[in-house]
Amino acid sequence: MMRDLSCFGETSVQIADAASSSSSSSSAVAGGGGGRGQGGAAAQSLVTCLYQARLSGRPCVVSVTWSRGGLVGQAGLGVAVDDGASGERLCRTNVKPCLFSKRKGSKSLDVAGSGDGKVYVYWDLSGAKFGPGPEPLEGFYVAVVCDLEMLLLLGDMGKEAYRKTGAGRPGNDTLLVARREHIVGKKVYSAKAQFCDNGRCHDIAIECDTTGQKDPCLEIRIDTRPVMRVKRLAWKFRGNQTILVDGLPVEVFWDVHGWLFSSTTSSAVFMFQTCQALEKSMSWMYSQIFREPQLQGHGFSLLLHAWKVE
Known part of the structure; x- marks a missing residue:
């Protein structure tokens, strides 16, 4: 009622x-x-999702932002990792629309305050199918890796992502919060x-x-x-x-x-x-x-x- x-x-x-x-x-x-x-x-043209995960054993929040410009097929991807307790930004990268001409790639990111620690972001959108919104619907993966452990995996191409990154499966489930x-x-x-x-x-x-x-x-x-x-x-x-x-x-x-x-x-x-x-x-x-x-x-x-x- x-x-x-x-x-x-x-x-x-x-x-x-x-x-x-x-x-x-x-x-x-x-x-x-x-x-x-x-x-x-x-x-x-904008969707942001926050995921609860663990980075080298400590809680963190991974944010993924999908954006789409005014041109058909023009898209952008942003990935950031924040400390789960303090909210401090640990690392961030943005894949500009023009770089999506390759539709796949990777980036390494230095983690703030962790010496030589790095986070790696991999993506493959070469076969991705999009709807009217900025997020791909299928045929893609986005993977965030640290210390050879999968921090976050999005998309329906999990086998390809694990093969490409060489990462092991995470010890804890990643949750969309x-x-x-x-x-x-x-x-x-x-x-x-x-x-x-x-x-x-x-x-x-x-x-x-x-x-x-x-x-x-x-x-x-x-x-x-x-x-x-x-x-x-x-x-x-x-x-x-x-x-x-x-x-x-x-x-x-x-x-x-x-x-x-x-x-x-x-x-x-x-x-x-x-x-x-x-x-x-x-x-x-x-x-x-x-x-x-x-x-x-x-x-x-x-x-x-x-x-x-x-």
Whole structure:
């Protein structure tokens, strides 16, 4: 059952194991383009994921950023490693779009404060298939290696990656702890999320029509099932609600001030956070999860920047 929400009010809605829908984040971006100002054009080209891993036995956070420029096929890849306790940047590299003409390669990175320690980044995108978003869908690998141990492996070409790098398998599993994505649409904004390590991948749809509406309504659906509805949005443009996904409490935050009141931007921010013990502050979420990505038991976080196009 859905309930109207007061600003920062909380209710609980159970998400049953309904059949998943065929919607995806690519459907929202497919019709992308420039919104008001330059936000819309840039918005559809950036995805950042944070992974919990171990570097030479100590906890670390590996961030991987995929970007796409205005030209078809032009893409970029960024990889950074931060200390898991202090958040200190240990190493970083960016593969510029022009270098993707080779579609495969490697880089060695010096690790700050570790003498002659190095991190190696390998990638092969020569056969990668891309959707409308910046991330490859299949036919690729990105591998991060340290001390001949696989720190992070992405893609569906694991055998090729291990053969190329000569790395051994990690002693601990690498976990996806946060994802930040830009999605574009006019009325409906779509994404996907897996809220727990071995859980199902769920379809998320955010629907809000603010064009010419005196009393716009915000609705969020998971696997086509409505789980949250906010009426009188002009008064409730920021808030939060707790839902249950796969039996796990997920706190949903929203800030649609940009959609309703800004003359310079047409973006809104949504966050889905699995950890219950939260300080309910949008600024806290930005700084703690993406600006200072220490490992502090935040659970999984999905941060969506939703850009409205005319």
